[in-house]
Amino acid sequence: xxxxxxxxxxxxxxxxxxxxxxxxxxxxxxxxxxxxxxxxxxxxxxxxxxxxxxxxxxxxxxxxxxxxxxxxxxxxxxxxxxxxxxxxxxxxxxxxxxxxxxxxxxxxxxxxxxxxxxxxxxxxxxxxxxxxxxxxxxxxxxxxxxxxxxxxxxxxxxxxxxxxxxxxxxxxxxxxxxxxxxxxxxxxxxxxxxxxxxxxxxxxxxxxxxxxxxxxxxxx
Amino acid sequence: xxxxxxxxxxxxxxxxxxxxxxxxxxxxxxxxxxxxxxxxxxxxxxxxxxxxxxxxxxxxxxxxxxxxxxxxxxxxxxxxxxxxxxxxxxxxxxxxxxxxxxxxxxxxxxxxxxxxxxxxxxxxxxxxxxxxxxxxxxxxxxxxxxxxxxxxxxxxxxxxxxxxxxxxxxxxxxxxxxxxxxxxxxxxxxxxxxxxxxxxxxxxxxxxxxxxxxxxxxxx
Numbered sequence: 001x002x003x004x005x006x007x008x009x010x011x012x013x014x015x016x017x018x019x020x021x022x023x024x025x026x027x028x029x030x031x032x033x034x035x036x037x038x039x040x041x042x043x044x045x046x047x048x049x050x051x052x053x054x055x056x057x058x059x060x061x062x063x064x065x066x067x068x069x070x071x072x073x074x075x076x077x078x079x080x081x082x083x084x085x086x087x088x089x090x091x092x093x094x095x096x097x098x099x100x101x102x103x104x105x106x107x108x109x110x111x112x113x114x115x116x117x118x119x120x121x122x123x124x125x126x127x128x129x130x131x132x133x134x135x136x137x138x139x140x141x142x143x144x145x146x147x148x149x150x151x152x153x154x155x156x157x158x159x160x161x162x163x164x165x166x167x168x169x170x171x172x173x174x175x176x177x178x179x180x181x182x183x184x185x186x187x188x189x190x191x192x193x194x195x196x197x198x199x200x201x202x203x204x205x206x207x208x209x210x211x212x213x214x215x216x217x218x219x220x
Numbered sequence: 221x222x223x224x225x226x227x228x229x230x231x232x233x234x235x236x237x238x239x240x241x242x243x244x245x246x247x248x249x250x251x252x253x254x255x256x257x258x259x260x261x262x263x264x265x266x267x268x269x270x271x272x273x274x275x276x277x278x279x280x281x282x283x284x285x286x287x288x289x290x291x292x293x294x295x296x297x298x299x300x301x302x303x304x305x306x307x308x309x310x311x312x313x314x315x316x317x318x319x320x321x322x323x324x325x326x327x328x329x330x331x332x333x334x335x336x337x338x339x340x341x342x343x344x345x346x347x348x349x350x351x352x353x354x355x356x357x358x359x360x361x362x363x364x365x366x367x368x369x370x371x372x373x374x375x376x377x378x379x380x381x382x383x384x385x386x387x388x389x390x391x392x393x394x395x396x397x398x399x400x401x402x403x404x405x406x407x408x409x410x411x412x413x414x415x416x417x418x419x420x421x422x423x424x425x426x427x428x429x430x431x432x433x434x435x436x437x438x439x440x
Binding site for chain 1: 227228229233238241242245263265267269270272275276277278280281284285287290301308316344345351352354355361363367370371377381383390392393396399410414416417424427430432434435436
């Protein structure tokens with residue numbers, strides 16, 4: 001006989017806080033430029049490093065951008081991709097160009113997150129799906145997002161860039177690849193809803209429509 | 221002049237709980253088979269749906285496996301891939317085969333997480349990196365992991381399967397693709413460290429070695 005072991009090592013208030021930080025986390029594009037306390041930044045990067053990774057490969061690498069000229073070059077890369085994206089969007093180009101899609105100029109800290117090189121040596125959990133390394137890095141970034149929100153800081157994941165161009169700018173070696181420009185910093189307030197929902201770019205789906213039983217589309 | 225706005229909407233105890241759940245989350249492979257309360261499962265799936273997604277595309281779909289025969293077929297798929305992985309690992313094959321790599325037979329709930337189809341219509345944030353859809357799904361799974369741990373439940377992400385075979389088994393349509401078999405359930409205890417670290421498969425890296433300044437390898 002099995003014992004159904006309750007493990008009540010989080011209080012109800014703590015559990016509520018964990019759900020609440022998920023609910024109040026936002027992809028932030030509006031920052032005030034005050035500096036981020038280095039101790040807080042270290043805690044947030046520490047949260048990333050607590051993430052799960054396939055085969056414990058820990059494929060995440062972080063490049064903190066401190067040089068202002070370098071940040072300016074990154075702004076140019078993002079602007080170029082913003083134009084390319086607008087062109088690719090066709091009839092939604094104008095709506096897209098009205099959105100504020102990043103806060104790279106204003107935010108207190110910019111961190112580039114990259115996949116390490118020589119990942120092909122890591123086969124455990126990746127033989128059929130090598131992209132599980134990216135999944136691990138995304139888990140790390142989600143931890144950063146939640147930690148930032150708990151600390152009262154905003155964070156945005158910018159993916160509007162050409163990875164090869166950014167790799168070249170940051171001397172990222174062949175095999176490694178950047179996957180995120182993270183904007184982190186102080187904010188005046190957090191959006192009450194996702195900004196793309198507030199701007200009517202897209203609507204939130206209802207969870208029940210996304211959950212099936214036993215096969216795709218199977219009724220719950 | 222900018223105001224550095226502190227937003228103290230999480231207490232220190234709550235912030236500590238958020239970091240602690242990240243630190244105590246584990247990839248779990250040892251379960252007891254008691255049922256998961258459906259209300260708790262709904263909360264955990266709700267946490268997934270709170271995740272960020274590129275362009276707010278919400279690409280995650282969840283298939284709850286309730287049919288025992290179906291679960292048994294999934295066990296076979298995972299066993300087959302475990303053998304293939306062992307072969308691919310060469311000299312580490314024996315060490316790999318000694319590891320318990322999943323708890324699919326014992327866990328109370330099995331959830332397959334898949335990427336939706338027709339994702340090519342979503343260009344925002346994905347023109348140069350279409351794999352950002354997987355990154356969004358991984359953020360959702362990380363939320364599930366943290367919510368499960370807070371609720372005292374174990375969770376494991378199994379990626380040892382051939383996606384096309386699993387897609388066929390679950391009638392997942394062309395274009396959509398499974399990325400995770402999630403094992404969820406009650407546990408006797410949580411590992412004090414990652415199981416792959418306890419079993420000496422891999423060691424944890426030191427964070428400071430993974431953080432650079434201004435370019436790859438740049439000293440902090």
